[in-house]
Amino acid sequence: MKVVVDMNKCQDHGQCVFAAPDVFQLDENGRLAYVDDPDDALLDEVEEAADVCPLQAIRIEG
Amino acid sequence: MTGRMVVAGASMAGLRAAEQLRSAGWTGAITLVGDEPHMPYNRPPLSKEVLAGKAPFESLAFRPRASVADVEWRLGTKVVASRLAERAVVLDDGSELSYDGLVVATGMRPRRLGCPGPLAGRHTVRTLADAQGLREELTRPGVRVVVVGAGFIGCEVAATAVGLGVAEVTVVDPLPLPMVGPLGELLGRALLRRHEERGVRFALGTGVARFEGEDRVTGVVLGDGTVLPADVVVESVGSLANTEWLDGNGLDLTDGVLTDGRLRVGGRPDVVAVGDVARFPNARYDGVPRRVEHWSIPTDTAKHAAKVLTGAEPAPFAPLPTFWSDQHDFRLQSFGAPALGRDDVRVLDGDPAADVLVGYHHAGRLVGVVALGGPAAVSAAARYRAELLQQPALTA
Ligand SMILES: Cc1cc2nc3c(=O)[nH]c(=O)nc-3n(C[C@H](O)[C@H](O)[C@H](O)COP(=O)(O)OP(=O)(O)OC[C@H]3O[C@@H](n4cnc5c(N)ncnc54)[C@H](O)[C@@H]3O)c2cc1C
Numbered sequence: 001m002k003v004v005v006d007m008n009k010c011q012d013h014g015q016c017v018f019a020a021p022d023v024f025q026l027d028e029n030g031r032l033a034y035v036d037d038p039d040d041a042l043l044d045e046v047e048e049a050a051d052v053c054p055l056q057a058i059r060i061e062g
Numbered sequence: 063m064t065g066r067m068v069v070a071g072a073s074m075a076g077l078r079a080a081e082q083l084r085s086a087g088w089t090g091a092i093t094l095v096g097d098e099p100h101m102p103y104n105r106p107p108l109s110k111e112v113l114a115g116k117a118p119f120e121s122l123a124f125r126p127r128a129s130v131a132d133v134e135w136r137l138g139t140k141v142v143a144s145r146l147a148e149r150a151v152v153l154d155d156g157s158e159l160s161y162d163g164l165v166v167a168t169g170m171r172p173r174r175l176g177c178p179g180p181l182a183g184r185h186t187v188r189t190l191a192d193a194q195g196l197r198e199e200l201t202r203p204g205v206r207v208v209v210v211g212a213g214f215i216g217c218e219v220a221a222t223a224v225g226l227g228v229a230e231v232t233v234v235d236p237l238p239l240p241m242v243g244p245l246g247e248l249l250g251r252a253l254l255r256r257h258e259e260r261g262v263r264f265a266l267g268t269g270v271a272r273f274e275g276e277d278r279v280t281g282v283v284l285g286d287g288t289v290l291p292a293d294v295v296v297e298s299v300g301s302l303a304n305t306e307w308l309d310g311n312g313l314d315l316t317d318g319v320l321t322d323g324r325l326r327v328g329g330r331p332d333v334v335a336v337g338d339v340a341r342f343p344n345a346r347y348d349g350v351p352r353r354v355e356h357w358s359i360p361t362d363t364a365k366h367a368a369k370v371l372t373g374a375e376p377a378p379f380a381p382l383p384t385f386w387s388d389q390h391d392f393r394l395q396s397f398g399a400p401a402l403g404r405d406d407v408r409v410l411d412g413d414p415a416a417d418v419l420v421g422y423h424h425a426g427r428l429v430g431v432v433a434l435g436g437p438a439a440v441s442a443a444a445r446y447r448a449e450l451l452q453q454p455a456l457t458a
Contacts, residue, residue: 013395
């Protein structure tokens with residue numbers, strides 16, 4: 001699976017971090033960092049992260 | 063699994079319900095019936111980016127999960143009646159849909175002020191069309207705006223209007239401070255000061271008596287006799303649940319649709335309610351059924367309700383309410399149920415005059431955390447989220 005975050009949209013709400021902590025993190029400046037090719041076993045978590053992004057900035061491909 | 067699930071209301075909660083039904087293993091048909099002409103779109107930007115002209119419609123549409131590619135969308139169609147005992151709903155084109163499971167997801171509509179005066183020039187903000195219509199009026203030069211209601215949406219609209227360059231923006235509310243109901247006095251005062259510093263005026267402690275004008279609003283007359291000249295009025299005075307189509311089934315529809323602790327409606331295993339319209343007890347708190355108009359709730363309720371509708375027996379519903387609001391250059395971020403701890407409010411970090419993190423307590427226990435300020439305050443609030451999640455149930 002490929003994860004793409006539109007960083008122009010992202011406003012650092014951090015909701016994705018709660019939903020999928022293995023894939024999304026906030027760095028010490030509160031900015032989003034993420035794994036763009038997570039294991040397919042994490043699909044559920046990543047779909048949930050995409051759902052809870054208030055900006056709908058997370059896209060899952062493949 | 064075969065048969066048909068019908069979802070009434072095709073907005074965020076309806077879409078999430080369809081997706082979660084698939085996740086829960088439902089492979090039968092799903093029909094979504096929604097009276098708006100659009101596919102589900104995201105509402106929070108309506109009072110912010112859309113009003114500010116910064117978000118085109120394409121950017122609002124939700125991207126449905128691949129799992130719902132085969133569901134049937136009946137858009138521009140209203141559910142007008144229902145016979146739950148017969149498992150059927152009636153649509154405005156006269157047709158009927160029978161179902162094996164029904165999801166109530168019809169949300170809310172704005173409450174309107176009943177006081178006398180002309181209607182033209184008065185707006186609400188719930189739909190895309192509302193936001194676009196209001197934007198057109200706010201971008202006319204020299205316009206004077208009165209926002210009735212100092213709740214979240216009223217404050218957001220006032221902030222966006224100031225950001226658009228509107229010189230005269232006044233917020234009216236019978237309560238003495240903005241957002242004092244959900245957030246209490248400490249943050250209410252902090253918000254008032256921040257809005258005033260950025261150019262929003264307030265007329266607090268008095269309501270609207272009537273609107274002035276012949277064909278169109280020209281002013282707002284307050285309860286204390288003050289007259290505020292106005293070219294545009296925004297009414298943000300709460301909302302009413304869209305439940306008329308459920309009348310006649312013996313349900314409790316006093317404020318939304320009452321559910322049990324598993325989101326079932328009327329004690330039936332085949333009807334659930336999700337999103338803003340659901341009035342549910344939260345097992346995390348006191349068991350009192352409440353509606354929760356927060357963006358996180360459609361997703362939380364959909365997940366739980368889909369399990370119930372497909373025959374699972376999940377633990378009683380116990381979501382952690384989460385809310386944010388963007389106003390001017392600051393954000394409010396809330397976790398938990400601050401309103402339940404309004405009588406014992408403590409500053410956890412920072413200073414109400416700058417970035418602040420506030421804790422709400424009930425019987426000595428933390429029940430909610432709200433941050434007001436920049437990213438640092440917001441991420442500090444997030445650190446308390448785990449603590450709030452771990453706490454045992456609060457019983458009345
Ligand atoms: C302007 C605005 C700003 C917001 N900002 C924030 C924010 O910053 N943060 C936050 O946490 N939350 C915010 N919210 C709240 C959040 O958007 C709502 O909680 C969420 O939209 C609720 O979704 P829903 O699907 O339950 O209801 P709705 O979005 O109201 O959807 C219900 C749908 O059902 C349709 N319908 C109604 N009756 C019928 C019928 N009889 N037949 C068929 N269809 C019907 C309606 O037309 C609508 O499309 C905001 C809401 C608004 C309106």
